[in-house]
Amino acid sequence: MAAKDRGDVKTDADLSHVYSMVPRLRIAAVEKRPTGSKKASVNVEETQGLDVGDIIVGAADIEYPTYREIRDITVEYEGKSLSLKVLRTDANGVEQVMTVNVTPKRETETDRVVIGFIPALDARHAIVADTIAVADGPAKLDIPRGAKIVSVNDTPVSSFYDIIEQVRRWENQPVTLRYVLEGRTEGGVVLSTPHGPVEVESSLGEPLPFLPLEHLYRASGPLNAIGMGYRKTIMFIEQTYVTLKQLISGLLSPKLLMGPVGIITFSYRIVAEQPLINYAYFLGLIGATIAVLNFLPIPPFDGGLVVLMIIEKIRGVALSERAQGIVAYAGWALVLVLLVYVTFNDIVRTLQTFFS
Secondary structure (H helix, E strand, O other): OOEEOOOOOOOOOHHHEEEEEEEEEEEEEOOOOOOOOOOOOOHHHHHOOOOOOOEEEEEEEEEEEOOOHHHHHHHHHOOOOOOEEEEEEEEOOOEEEEEEEEEEEEEOOOOOOOEEEEEEEOOOEEEEEOOOOOOOOOOOOOOOOEEEEEEEEEOOOHHHHHHHHHHHHHHOOOEEEEEEEOOOOOEEEEEOOOOOOOOOEOOOOOOOOOOOOOOOOOOOOOHHHHHHHHHHHHHHHHHHHHHHHHHOOOOOHHOOOOOOOHHHHHHHHHHOOOOOOHHHHHHHHHHHHHHHOOOOOOOOHHHHHHHHHHHHHOOOOOOHHHHHHHHHHHHHHHHHHHHHHHHHHHHHHHHHHOOO
């Protein structure tokens, strides 16, 4: 994390907030450069105490510091030992608060004071680091630091993703956010949304001087490769079912669906612009999606035939030919309408991309 000086970020609203609530900071990656590198000013020993996934809950004398506060502290403690309190989850899923000492130093090439990690927002938990006033945005909510949002209009939530989803369900209506502090103190605030759902802002004050974080996955042998492929396939299938659920619940627009034309167009772009392995990954995703769709409980898919067989087993006799014909025609009509719809969207999307 870097900061040129204390005045380079004007407000926390320039960085990130959710309806004026600023999430805690999470360690997305730790920079580990060899000592003596021309670009390096932070060595391995000074950053190895931080782990990916750590959540910052304290810096110096500030509890639940925001990104701006961390940057200010980084500059203030240049060349001095800085104590960070982080929440770390061990292999058994147990969370522990740990203290890590780091020494911010100034990079010679960029003149930035850095600690040596890439920050991210802890949106996976509904814990508020601070609330801020946002110009032309929602009013600052009266929520204390470290408070955990537990419900939106009496609907339980556990993450900022849940909060956004629930608030958007109450468009143009006020919603009540309930919170607890240190597991005891309870409170509530009203979030007014007269102009519809408030958009979530998430941006950094300035680009951080790190390359994109990449992980190389390599199988140690044939059995390990099969296991990796199996786990990835399960992930694809789960993603497909989640997408179907979001389509049914209205959280995902059907305009985002892709048909044969879109698949062909996207395949061309992947082959032309990305490594071939990405195309193999895409084919795996398409294959898993087709498998899920084929098992949907409507004719003419195999899932529809399974449903008819279950009905026959329960009744002891098959549906009449006329009934089976009606069901089959209805299923084909639904598939045809969907195919025309997604093909039309694919063509419009392709033309918009071509002429943009």
